[in-house]
Amino acid sequence: xxxxxxxxxxxxxxxxxxxxxxxxxxxxxxxxxxxxxxxxxxxxxxxxxxxxxxxxxxxxxxxxxxxxxxxxxxxxxxxxxxxxxxxxxxxxxxxxxxxxxxxxxxxxxxxxxxxxxxxxxxxxxxxxxxxxxxxxxxxxxxxxxxxxxxxxxxxxxxxxxxxxxxx
Amino acid sequence: xxxxxxxxxxxxxxxxxxxxxxxxxxxxxxxxxxxxxxxxxxxxxxxxxxxxxxxxxxxxxxxxxxxxxxxxxxxxxxxxxxxxxxxxxxxxxxxxxxxxxxxxxxxxxxxxxxxxxxxxxxxxxxxxxxxxxxxxxxxxxxxxxxxxxxxxxxxxxxxxxxxxxxxxxxxxxxxxxxxxxxxxxxxxxxxxxxxxxxxxxxxxxxxxxxxxxxxxxxxxxxxxxxxxxxxxxxxxxxxxxxxxxxxxxxxxxxxxxxxxxxxxxxxxxxxxxxxxxxxxxxxxxxxxxxxxxxxxxxxxxxxxxxxxxxxxxxxxxxxxxxxxxxxxxxxxxxxxxxxxxxxxxxxxxxxxxxxxxxxxxxxxxxxxxxxxxxxxxxxxxxxxxxxxxxxxxxxxxxxxxxxxxxxxxxxxxxxxxxxxxxxxxxxxxxxxxxxxxxxxxxxxxxxxxxxxxxxxxxxxxxxxxxxxxxxxxxxxxxxxxxxxxxxxxxxxxxxxxx
Numbered sequence: 001x002x003x004x005x006x007x008x009x010x011x012x013x014x015x016x017x018x019x020x021x022x023x024x025x026x027x028x029x030x031x032x033x034x035x036x037x038x039x040x041x042x043x044x045x046x047x048x049x050x051x052x053x054x055x056x057x058x059x060x061x062x063x064x065x066x067x068x069x070x071x072x073x074x075x076x077x078x079x080x081x082x083x084x085x086x087x088x089x090x091x092x093x094x095x096x097x098x099x100x101x102x103x104x105x106x107x108x109x110x111x112x113x114x115x116x117x118x119x120x121x122x123x124x125x126x127x128x129x130x131x132x133x134x135x136x137x138x139x140x141x142x143x144x145x146x147x148x149x150x151x152x153x154x155x156x157x158x159x160x161x162x163x164x165x166x167x
Numbered sequence: 168x169x170x171x172x173x174x175x176x177x178x179x180x181x182x183x184x185x186x187x188x189x190x191x192x193x194x195x196x197x198x199x200x201x202x203x204x205x206x207x208x209x210x211x212x213x214x215x216x217x218x219x220x221x222x223x224x225x226x227x228x229x230x231x232x233x234x235x236x237x238x239x240x241x242x243x244x245x246x247x248x249x250x251x252x253x254x255x256x257x258x259x260x261x262x263x264x265x266x267x268x269x270x271x272x273x274x275x276x277x278x279x280x281x282x283x284x285x286x287x288x289x290x291x292x293x294x295x296x297x298x299x300x301x302x303x304x305x306x307x308x309x310x311x312x313x314x315x316x317x318x319x320x321x322x323x324x325x326x327x328x329x330x331x332x333x334x335x336x337x338x339x340x341x342x343x344x345x346x347x348x349x350x351x352x353x354x355x356x357x358x359x360x361x362x363x364x365x366x367x368x369x370x371x372x373x374x375x376x377x378x379x380x381x382x383x384x385x386x387x388x389x390x391x392x393x394x395x396x397x398x399x400x401x402x403x404x405x406x407x408x409x410x411x412x413x414x415x416x417x418x419x420x421x422x423x424x425x426x427x428x429x430x431x432x433x434x435x436x437x438x439x440x441x442x443x444x445x446x447x448x449x450x451x452x453x454x455x456x457x458x459x460x461x462x463x464x465x466x467x468x469x470x471x472x473x474x475x476x477x478x479x480x481x482x483x484x485x486x487x488x489x490x491x492x493x494x495x496x497x498x499x500x501x502x503x504x505x506x507x508x509x510x511x512x513x514x515x516x517x518x519x520x521x522x523x524x525x526x527x528x529x530x531x532x533x534x535x536x537x538x539x540x541x542x543x544x545x546x547x548x549x550x551x552x553x554x555x556x557x558x559x560x561x562x563x564x565x566x567x568x569x570x571x572x573x574x575x576x577x578x579x580x581x582x583x584x585x586x587x588x589x590x591x592x593x594x595x596x597x598x599x600x601x602x603x604x605x606x607x608x609x610x611x612x613x614x615x616x617x618x619x620x621x622x623x624x625x626x627x628x629x630x631x632x633x634x635x636x637x638x639x640x641x642x643x644x645x646x647x648x649x650x651x652x653x654x655x656x657x658x659x660x661x662x663x664x665x
Contacts, residue, residue: 002641006633013633017641023634034638039541041524041580044635051631054524054580055639065632066524069574069586070620072629076636104516106547131547132517134333135354139514159519 005082007075008065014079099142099166103157107131112153118146120166127151127163142166168484169193169244172270173237174212176248177227178538179554180462181208184246187476189213196240198233200226202546205521207538214240221548227251230258234265244268244483250550253459254281270483272382272458276433280456283327284365286433290453293432295425298444298452300367308348311366312341318368324348326355327363334358335402337369372604373444375399376411376451378426379467381478382436383488390423391471391495394463398592400515400608405585406592407463408502409470412563412601418449429456438464438479444605462505462555465534469501469559500566501559504574504589506537508551511588512616517551518583520544528576532559532569545582553584563601567593591619 002017016024023030033045041054056064062075077085111128114120120140127138144166151163171194174181181197185208188195197212202221209215216236219226226232228251237245245262247253253271256278262269271277280286287302300318304327305311315322315338324347326334334355336347348364356362379391395411396404414422426441433456440461442454464475473490481489508518525541537554545551558573560566574590597603 004637004640006636008629008633011629013630015634015637017637023638025630025634030634032634032638034635039524039580042635044631044638046631046634051635052526052578053632053635054578055635056523056580063636065635066578066580067631067635068624068628069577069584069590070625070628071580071583072632074632074636076640078640104513105519132549132551134517136516137514 003079005077005079007077008072098147099144100162101126101138101141101164101166103129103159103161103163104138105129105131105136106157106159107136108156109151109153109163110135112149112151114146116146116149120144120146129157138163140166169268169480171196171240171242172244172246172480173198173233173240173242174208174246174248175227175233175252176246176250177203177206177208177549178552179207179536180248180250180460180538181206182211182538183536184248184476185211187474187480191477191480193480196237196242198227198236200548202544202548205539205543207540207543216240221546223251223548227549230261234261234267237262237267238265242267244270244480246270246479247459249457249459249462254457256281268483270437270479271460272435272437272439276435277458279433280458281328282363283325283329283455284363286456287365287453289432290429293428295429295432295453296451298367298370298454301365304363304365308345311348312344314366315341315344318366321369323367323369324351324364325367326351326359326361327365328359328361329355333402334364370444370446370452372606373446374411374413374603375404375442375454375605376414376422376445377440377442377457377461378423379461379464379475380426380430380435380439380441381475381482381488382430382439383482384436384485385487387488388427388430388435389488389490389492389495390426391467391473391475392497393419393422394461394466396463397603397605398598398607399605402605404463405505405507405608406502406589407466408500408563408566409466410497410500413445414449418445418451422451425451425453429453437482438475462552463503465536465555465557466501466503469534469557470497470499471495472498499559499561500563501557502563502566502570503555503557504570504593505552505585506554506556506577506579506589507585508545508553508582509585510583511585512620513583515585517547518545519547519551520582522553522579523581524578525580526576526578528556528573530573530576532566533573534558553579564599567599587620587625588616591616591623594623595619 004015006013030046035043044051054066065072065074107129110130114126122143124140125137129136129138147165147167149164172188173196174184185195195212196214197208198216198218199209200221252258254277256274259269259274284302287297290297321339324336336351338347351364352362374397376393378393382388393411394409396407398406429441438460440457443451444454445451509515522543527535534557558569560569571593
């Protein structure tokens, strides 16, 4: 079946692709057409409106989609895959939970404000990362305890480097 | 006029200067770092020279390399753009000493205005109203704390050598003084190579109004009216316009006169901007003078009809101003939006990467000053400004509608931009009614971004993104079943093998 569960920035949508020119969303049929315009970009017509999109592949099932000045992280799964993953996640949630916080961009670690073992609240400022001459506050994405700090003050970090973990 | 001009800058402003040179028949020489091989200025100039490694200190801020190059290629003048060496008196003296003309004011004027404290002293002497505060750098946190008590909180700590919002902090209470003092000193030292800081009284809800002035080397001065740049985030301007909807005829007369007085007080020549804060009663206070071409100069160009960069070149070559004060009129309204590579919904984190797709807005009344294009790399080393989108309209309302339209045509992919954020501001009722001050984009506003975006159709776009993804996923599986036919969208087929 061509039934998909699409996650766009944490919001889920169920879409069924009926055939080469029609999809179904929220109970109504939409007529579509897609034409690649090069450079990972496409024109997509939905009924009478044409949209310009760029789609950058991130992994087997996730993409960055740029449309209307917005950029979205999109995960595509078949309805079946979604069901399987949900079962798996539920099982994992029971066991203990460790979260890695990664550098959102390359830069210089100016200051590390908290220590390993500190109890932190969501939104607490943990580190200051300097990039493009600006000091950027790196805040805790979740509450918990700092399990490990993997970087040192004054060092340069690459984008995606694990900075610290929260338990 | 000059034969060859070296442009000691990068990005959109380097492109702007190259264009003016080309139209005047002057040869342009660009410099670029290893990180800017794909930038537009590198491509547009008549001659382009690799100046060194990506860090500014090894390239765009390497004084010796730049001046040696200018001599070697026989450039008769250097245009600094804005930022980098534009307001560096030592650089200007070195250029002058090398027998090359600096396209800007004299090193004396720059040195005077470069020190915000010296500038404040001079302005006070020439009866230009200044923001209450110190006119001398503060030495210690203890001294500063006492002064803060005298003036009354909240206060601002500012880098004496600063500008552009860097090296500046607001302090609400004496308890916060010390940590702010250290941080401001640190930032100031790094950004401006000087850790002198001073105190200014924090003015509640002011508007940022600035006046464009121009002087020649023969003592003639003109002003080109005001710009309003109150839409700022962390003291960094994002949307600028000319004229200000808040300034009336009477205030305009007073503030432009004050700006000319300020320019005369430091024997200024070339393009300059006198910045003021204006309170709700239209009292204005001298903030600082920017001794260079401003980022937002296009809104003045579109409303007055004068080309400021060409005028800079002409005045620097020794000519008199090409127009008189009586010829300066205000025609219509102009707005500029700064397009930054940053993520408005994620604490404005700068975004880096390659521009993989680029569709520029165009049509009536639109001007786009861009430094990059498809294939260009936005790196971590410099300011994340991609371009400036400027529009003109017969009046402010028309200009706003036009900007909204242009922003919706602008498509940049490969990195996150602030386009949707700008669109959001432009559509706010308060913005449309001119009801905003420099604190408009405060924390309250930032916390509302997400819900405001949803009101403006973000949900719909999320749906579009979802539909697109579903269709592609299905297309791949259908192709897989039917044949080995490689679809046009073959990047999506890769997933088969992962």
